[in-house]
Amino acid sequence: MPIWDDIAQAIGEAIDAPFVIESRRPSGGGCINEAYRIQGKGLAYFVKLNAPGRRPMFEAEAAGLAEIARSNTVRVPQPVCHGAGDEGSWLVLECIEFRAASNKGMRELGRALARMHRATAERFGWRRDNTIGATPQVNTPEADWIAFWRSHRLGYQLRLAAANGHRGRLLESGERLLERLPAFFAGYAPRPSLLHGDLWSGNAGFTAEGTPVIFDPAVYYGDREADLAMTELFGGFAPDFYAAYDEAYALDPGYARRKHLYNLYHVLNHLNLFGGGYRARAERMIAELLAEV
Numbered sequence: 001m002p003i004w005d006d007i008a009q010a011i012g013e014a015i016d017a018p019f020v021i022e023s024r025r026p027s028g029g030g031c032i033n034e035a036y037r038i039q040g041k042g043l044a045y046f047v048k049l050n051a052p053g054r055r056p057m058f059e060a061e062a063a064g065l066a067e068i069a070r071s072n073t074v075r076v077p078q079p080v081c082h083g084a085g086d087e088g089s090w091l092v093l094e095c096i097e098f099r100a101a102s103n104k105g106m107r108e109l110g111r112a113l114a115r116m117h118r119a120t121a122e123r124f125g126w127r128r129d130n131t132i133g134a135t136p137q138v139n140t141p142e143a144d145w146i147a148f149w150r151s152h153r154l155g156y157q158l159r160l161a162a163a164n165g166h167r168g169r170l171l172e173s174g175e176r177l178l179e180r181l182p183a184f185f186a187g188y189a190p191r192p193s194l195l196h197g198d199l200w201s202g203n204a205g206f207t208a209e210g211t212p213v214i215f216d217p218a219v220y221y222g223d224r225e226a227d228l229a230m231t232e233l234f235g236g237f238a239p240d241f242y243a244a245y246d247e248a249y250a251l252d253p254g255y256a257r258r259k260h261l262y263n264l265y266h267v268l269n270h271l272n273l274f275g276g277g278y279r280a281r282a283e284r285m286i287a288e289l290l291a292e293v
């Protein structure tokens, strides 16, 4: 297929040496893209494929990985190249053989995430937008975190939900929650920390040496609690991870309340992507949050 010729050529340009694909095998992929492992000349790469129009999504993913790599705090797959042709768009990454997590690896992941969160910017947001799952994620920089979370996170997903036909109680209670956001932040001033942005257990792995790796990010600068909250949303990470994180960079006691505010963003995004039961879950979360303020 011509797309593989284009990919091989782009890799060759990126590594400054001719590259020929000698083997290619499908690699399951994640929720959004098709994935392959390719090999040639003793080198291995991980390739994500999607429709031609998805090129900006891959550009943003590569930029996010590069941003994390630059912070020198936690390992990510190095982005090699990205591009698009008539048949599709692609992102080529360093290929990493993942192994099962050990307790030691989990502790190291906690410490590495704490290191990454100590990398900060002047404002919340990022220099470019990206996607969360397949949904656009707006990162327009703001000095005020509450305004950022209200407008670009919860408000954005609520507006999208309304456009998808989810109005009524969800929208009314959601709008009430947006007005009451400051009540969750009394005595707490988050810093704009470098965030992975989509950190669930499927987006972290360990090398054969036990080094933690995070991948498939939706990078922006925001309250570090938002990253921690997401780790708890779908099953959670091992207790060693949380203990090591807290030891390296202690969490504020108000995290226990705010984490639901942060996870509401992802639940609303799941409603917008997949519909169904996520509506009831989002309504329940909003009601519980409103009951607290």
Ligand code: ADP
Pocket (backbone or CB within 6 Å): 027, 029, 030, 031, 032, 033, 034, 035, 046, 077, 093, 094, 095, 096, 097, 098, 202, 203, 215, 216
């Ligand atoms: P998607 O964007 O479609 O959700 P992911 O980036 O989450 O895809 O990757 C899907 C799976 O592929 C991951 O769970 C992981 O096991 C594997 N994977 C991701 N990146 C790499 C990589 N650089 N090298 C090897 N395997 C990878």
